[in-house]
Amino acid sequence: MPKTFRKLPLAIALAAAFGFSAAAHAQGQPQQGDPSYGAQPPAGMEQQGAQIDPQTLDRFVDAFVAVQEIRQDFSERLQGVEDEAEAQAMQQEAQEEMISAVEDKGLNVEEYNQVAMALQSDPAMMQRVQQMAEERM
Structure with a gap:
């Protein structure tokens, strides 16, 4: 893996993880604010700001690392693309x-x-996730 990717500030990369909401919405996943968004968090997670098992x-960090690798790969591939339709297809x-x-994962x-949202309200957990992700990249 290129050293520049390893040195990518993970706080910025984690912030980019929040862009996933738009992708999920496009895929038909209910999001917070949608009427179909469930009031109960999935097993193992409490309300935002609470402890996450x-x-x-661990699964989040593995998924985050995988997502960042995909993001990096497609970012490089999109560099030379000039056709709007091709770029959209690649983004999809x-x-x-x-x-x-x-x-x-x-x-x-x-x-x-x-x-990812819980990390925003818990700096200690954010730091722990950053350390875990750095070890796995």
Whole structure:
């Protein structure tokens, strides 16, 4: 993996993880604010700002690392694309791969987004996730 990617500030990358909400919405996943959004968090997660169990956090970090690798790959591939339709198709493909990567790590997009949102209100957990992600990149 290129050293520049390893040195990418993870706080910025984690912030980019929140862009996943738009992809999930496009995929038909209910989001907070939607009438179909469930009031109960998935098993292992409490309300935002509360504790997230270690297994869920571990799956989140694995998914986050996979998503960042996909984002980096597609970012590089999009550099030379000038055709708008081709660029859109590649972005859609990237979103689908990111969703698959999250699901392959044992989370759904809603769970992934809930953990990412919880990190915003818990600096200690954010730092822990950054350290875990750095070790896995």
